[in-house]
Amino acid sequence: MMALFVPVCSPRWKGPQWCIRNTNGCYSVQKSSCLLRSASLSGNGGHQRKLVLGHGCSTIGKRPCFQQIHREVFLMEVDGEDYVSTEKLGIVELPKTLQVVKYPDPRLRNENQEIDPRDPVVGEIARKMFQVMYADKGVGLAAPQVGINRRLMVYNPTGKQSSFLSQVVMVNPKIVDWSDKKVVDLEGCLSFPGIAGKVSRHEWVRVEAFKPGGKKIKLKLEGWQARIFQHEYDHLDGILFIDRMEPEERARAQVVLDRLISNYKGNNGEPKL
Structure with a gap:
C-alpha cells in the first residue's frame, strides 16, 4: 500500500501517530504498527516511501478533511512548517502559501517546462494548488x-x-486526439477576476498524462471535464x-482588462x- 501520512495528535495514543490516506479516506494508525521501506523518513518533506501495515494494525477515526490527489495514495513526510524543498524542480523556493497570479503577470505567458512526475514534491505542489x-x-x-512555470494542472x-x-492531477499532459465538433459556452478564469466570456472548445479530447509518482494515464474527457481540461x-x-x-x-471584456493592467x-x- 502506498499512503500519505502526516503527524497528528491523539489523546488515545502516547507514541507517534500518523494519518494514512487511501481510496477509502484517511485513517490514523500508530507508527509502531507499520513497517517502513526504502529508508527512514527525514528532512523538510517530499520524501516518498512505501508503507506496509503490520498484522493487526487498527485504524481510528475517518478524517475526510485530508485531500486525496487523483485517487492515488502517497506517503509523504512534512517536518515542521508546511514547506518543501524544490531544488529538483529548479525553483528557488516554494512559498508556504500560494496565491493566484492575475493578468497581466508575465508568468501567465512564460514557457512552462515539463516536470518529473516521480519527484515527491509534485504531490505537495498539487496539494497546495487545490x-x-x-x-x-x-x-x-x-x-x-x-x-510556477511547470506543466502541471489540477x-x-x-x-x-x-x-x-x-x-x-495531471503532470505533463498532452492532447492526442479531439472531436471535430466544437461547443461554445461561458468561461471564467481565476487569473481574470470580473471577466467571463463565451469560448469555443472541442466537445471531447483524448489525453495522455502522468500521475504524481510516474504512472501514465490515458483518458477520454467529454463535456464539462473536457472544457476544464482544455482551459487549464x-x-x-x-x-x-x-x-x-x-x-x-x-x-x-476590454474595460475590465484595462483595469487589471x-x-x-x-x-x-x-x-x-
Missing part, C-alpha cells in the same frame, strides 16, 4: 497561475472540497481564455498582454 483553487471557488488551476469538476474523490491545458502553453473569446465577448504592480518583469 487549497488555492478551493479558496478562490474555482474548478481548475494550472501551475503558472500560482507562479481540477475538480464538482468544485467542492468535500468531493475529494473527483480531484484530478491552454495555460500550460501560455494561452489565455481571452485569446479564444468570441470577438464581441473580448470587446466587452492599470492595477498591475507585479515585480516579476514586464507584463505580457
Whole structure:
C-alpha cells in the first residue's frame, strides 16, 4: 500500500501517530504498527516511501478533511512548517502559501517546462494548488497561475472540497486526439477576476498524462471535464481564455482588462498582454 501520512495528535495514543490516506479516506494508525521501506523518513518533506501495515494494525477515526490527489495514495513526510524543498524542480523556493497570479503577470505567458512526475514534491505542489483553487471557488488551476512555470494542472469538476474523490492531477499532459465538433459556452478564469466570456472548445479530447509518482494515464474527457481540461491545458502553453473569446465577448471584456493592467504592480518583469 502506498499512503500519505502526516503527524497528528491523539489523546488515545502516547507514541507517534500518523494519518494514512487511501481510496477509502484517511485513517490514523500508530507508527509502531507499520513497517517502513526504502529508508527512514527525514528532512523538510517530499520524501516518498512505501508503507506496509503490520498484522493487526487498527485504524481510528475517518478524517475526510485530508485531500486525496487523483485517487492515488502517497506517503509523504512534512517536518515542521508546511514547506518543501524544490531544488529538483529548479525553483528557488516554494512559498508556504500560494496565491493566484492575475493578468497581466508575465508568468501567465512564460514557457512552462515539463516536470518529473516521480519527484515527491509534485504531490505537495498539487496539494497546495487545490487549497488555492478551493479558496478562490474555482474548478481548475494550472501551475503558472500560482507562479510556477511547470506543466502541471489540477481540477475538480464538482468544485467542492468535500468531493475529494473527483480531484484530478495531471503532470505533463498532452492532447492526442479531439472531436471535430466544437461547443461554445461561458468561461471564467481565476487569473481574470470580473471577466467571463463565451469560448469555443472541442466537445471531447483524448489525453495522455502522468500521475504524481510516474504512472501514465490515458483518458477520454467529454463535456464539462473536457472544457476544464482544455482551459487549464491552454495555460500550460501560455494561452489565455481571452485569446479564444468570441470577438464581441473580448470587446466587452476590454474595460475590465484595462483595469487589471492599470492595477498591475507585479515585480516579476514586464507584463505580457
